[in-house]
Amino acid sequence: MLTAAGRRRLAPLFAAVFLxxxxxxxxIEKLFMTGIGFDAAGVGVMAAVYxxxxxxxxxxxxxxxDRWSRRGVLVLGSVAAAASVAIGGLxxxxxxxxxxxxxxxxxxxxxSGTVEAIVYDTILEETGASTAFEATxxxxxxxxxxxxxxxxxxxxxxxxxxxxxxTYFLTVPLLIGACLALLAFREPRLHRADGADESTSLRxxxxxxxxxxxxxxxxxxxxxxxxxxxxLMQSMLxxxxxxxxxxxxxxxxxxxxxxxxxxxxxxxxxxxxxPWWTRRPAAVLLALMIVAxxxxxxxxxxxxxxxxxxxxxxxxVVAGGIPVLRRLxxxxxxxxxxxxxxxxxxxxxVTFVPFALAxxxxxxxxxxxxxxWALVAIGVAAGILLVVVLPGAPPPPPAPPGPVAGEPAFxxxxxxxxxxxxxxxxxxxxxxxxxxxxxxxxxxxxxxRAAVLAMPPELRQVIVQRDVEGRSAEQVCAALxxxxxxxxxxxxxxxxxxxxxxxxxxxxxxx
Numbered sequence: 001m002l003t004a005a006g007r008r009r010l011a012p013l014f015a016a017v018f019l020x021x022x023x024x025x026x027x028i029e030k031l032f033m034t035g036i037g038f039d040a041a042g043v044g045v046m047a048a049v050y051x052x053x054x055x056x057x058x059x060x061x062x063x064x065x066d067r068w069s070r071r072g073v074l075v076l077g078s079v080a081a082a083a084s085v086a087i088g089g090l091x092x093x094x095x096x097x098x099x100x101x102x103x104x105x106x107x108x109x110x111x112s113g114t115v116e117a118i119v120y121d122t123i124l125e126e127t128g129a130s131t132a133f134e135a136t137x138x139x140x141x142x143x144x145x146x147x148x149x150x151x152x153x154x155x156x157x158x159x160x161x162x163x164x165x166x167t168y169f170l171t172v173p174l175l176i177g178a179c180l181a182l183l184a185f186r187e188p189r190l191h192r193a194d195g196a197d198e199s200t201s202l203r204x205x206x207x208x209x210x211x212x213x214x215x216x217x218x219x220x221x222x223x224x225x226x227x228x229x230x231x232l233m234q235s236m237l238x239x240x241x242x243x244x245x246x247x248x249x250x251x252x253x254x255x256x257x258x259x260x261x262x263x264x265x266x267x268x269x270x271x272x273x274x275p276w277w278t279r280r281p282a283a284v285l286l287a288l289m290i291v292a293x294x295x296x297x298x299x300x301x302x303x304x305x306x307x308x309x310x311x312x313x314x315x316x317v318v319a320g321g322i323p324v325l326r327r328l329x330x331x332x333x334x335x336x337x338x339x340x341x342x343x344x345x346x347x348x349x350v351t352f353v354p355f356a357l358a359x360x361x362x363x364x365x366x367x368x369x370x371x372x373w374a375l376v377a378i379g380v381a382a383g384i385l386l387v388v389v390l391p392g393a394p395p396p397p398p399a400p401p402g403p404v405a406g407e408p409a410f411x412x413x414x415x416x417x418x419x420x421x422x423x424x425x426x427x428x429x430x431x432x433x434x435x436x437x438x439x440x441x442x443x444x445x446x447x448x449r450a451a452v453l454a455m456p457p458e459l460r461q462v463i464v465q466r467d468v469e470g471r472s473a474e475q476v477c478a479a480l481x482x483x484x485x486x487x488x489x490x491x492x493x494x495x496x497x498x499x500x501x502x503x504x505x506x507x508x509x510x511x
Contacts, residue, residue, distance in 0.1 A: 235355075
C-alpha cells in the first residue's frame with residue numbers, strides 16, 4: 001500500500017493531470033471550427049493529421065523519457081498543449097488550425113506511456129513493490145475523468161459569457177499551471193539505476209526497447225489485450241455518436257451521452273483498482289459483459305439501451321485495462337519502461353487507423369448495426385485474452401543489474417579465511433570509520449537511494465518496508481511470505497549493500 005509520503009510525492013503529478021485535462025475548448029471546438037471555414041471534409045483532414053502525428057512521435061518521446069527525463073517530457077507535452085490551444089484560438093482559417101492539431105498530437109504522444117511509467121517507478125521506489133499500482137492508477141483515471149467532465153460543463157458556460165476564441169485562450173493558464181505542478185514533482189530515478197541514460201547508445205536503447213516488445217511469451221498476450229481494449233474504448237469515444245445519429249435522437253441527448261462516456265473513464269478507474277479482477281470468475285464475468293455490450297450495439301434500436309451499453313462497455317474496458325497495465329509494467333525493465341509503453345501505444349494507433357476506416361465504411365454502406373459486428377469480434381478476442389492474462393498474481397518486477405539475493409553483501413576477500421588460526425571469518429580489512437562524515441546531506445541520501453534502487457526486488461522490498469516504512473519484522477514476513485531467518489538474512493544483505501556503497505562514496509569524497 002502507498003504510504004502518506006508516497007501520496008504526497010504524487011500529489012503534484014495528480015494536479016498536473018487534472019489541469020491538463022481541464023480542456024475548456026473541447027465542448028465548443030466543432031462550433032469554432034465551423035466558424036473559421038471547416039466543413040465535414042476539413043474535419044476529416046484534421047482528424048487524419050492528429051492521428052498521424054501521435055504514432056509518429058510516441059516511440060521517440062518514450063525513448064527521450066527513458067534517456068533524459070520523464071518529468072521533462074511531460075513538461076514538454078504541456079508546453080505543446082498550450083501551443084496547440086493558443087494557435088487554435090488565434091486561427092482564422094483551416095491551415096492554421098491544422099498546425100494546432102499537430103501540436104495537440106505531440107502532447108498526446110508525449111503523455112502516452114510516460115505518465116504510467118512515472119507512476120509505476122514512483123510506487124516501486126516508495127514501497128519496493130508494484131502492488132499499489134492499480135489503486136493509484138484508478139485514482140489517476142478518476143482525476144482525468146473529473147477534469148474532462150468539469151471542463152466540458154465549464155467550457156460551455158464560459159463560451160456563453162465570452163467569445164469562443166476567448167474560451168480557447170482561457171485554457172492556456174491551466175496548462176502553464178500543469179507545467180509548474182510537474183516542476184514541483186520529484187521524479188523517480190529507478191530507470192537510471194537500471195542503466196538508462198545518455199551513456200547508453202541510442203541504437204542500443206532502441207534495440208532493447210523493441211526486443212522487449214517483440215519477445216515471445218506472456219508479455220505478447222498482455223500487449224494484445226491492451227491493444228484490443230484500447231480499440232474498443234477509442235471506438236466508443238470516436239464513433240459512439242454514430243449510433244445516436246442512426247437512431248435520430250434529439251440534439252440535447254448528445255451532451256449527456258458524452259458526459260456519460262467521460263464519467264465512465266473515472267468509474268472504470270475506481271473499479272479497476274479492486275483486487276477481484278485477478279480471480280478467474282471475475283475475469284470470465286468481465287469478458288462476458290464486454291461481449292454482451294458489443295452485441296447490444298448490433299441489435300438494439302433503443303437509444304437509452306444503446307447509450308447504457310456504450311457507457312458500461314467503456315467502464316468495463318477501463319476497469320480491466322488497469323490490472324492489465326500493471327502486468328505490462330511488471331514485465332518490462334525500468335530502463336525501457338516509457339519506451340515500451342509508448343511503443344504499445346503506437347501499435348494501438350497503427351491498428352486503430354484501418355479499424356476506424358473499416359467501421360466508417362461499414363457504417364456508411366450497411367449501417368452502424370452491421371459495423372457493430374466488428375466490435376463484437378474485437379470484444380470476443382479481448383474477452384478471451386482477459387481470461388488468460390488477468391487470473392493469478394502478476395510476475396515480480398525484473399531485477400536490475402546488481403548482486404543477486406544469494407550473494408554476500410561484501411566481497412569474500414574482505415574477510416579472513418575460515419581456517420585462520422586467530423580470527424576465522426572476521427574482517428581482514430574492516431571498513432573505515434565515518435566519524436567526520438555527514439550521512440544526512442542530500443548527496444549522501446542520493447547514494448543511499450541509488451543503492452536501494454540497484455538491489456534485486458527481494459532485497460529492496462525488505463529494506464524499504466523495514467527501514468523506510470518502519471514495519472516490524474513480523475509484518476514484513478507476513479506481507480512478503482518470508483520466514484524469520486530469510487527476513488533477517490535479506491535485511492542484513494540489503495543493509496550491507498548500502499553500507500558498501502557509502503563506504504566507496506566516502507572514500508572518493510575523502511581520500
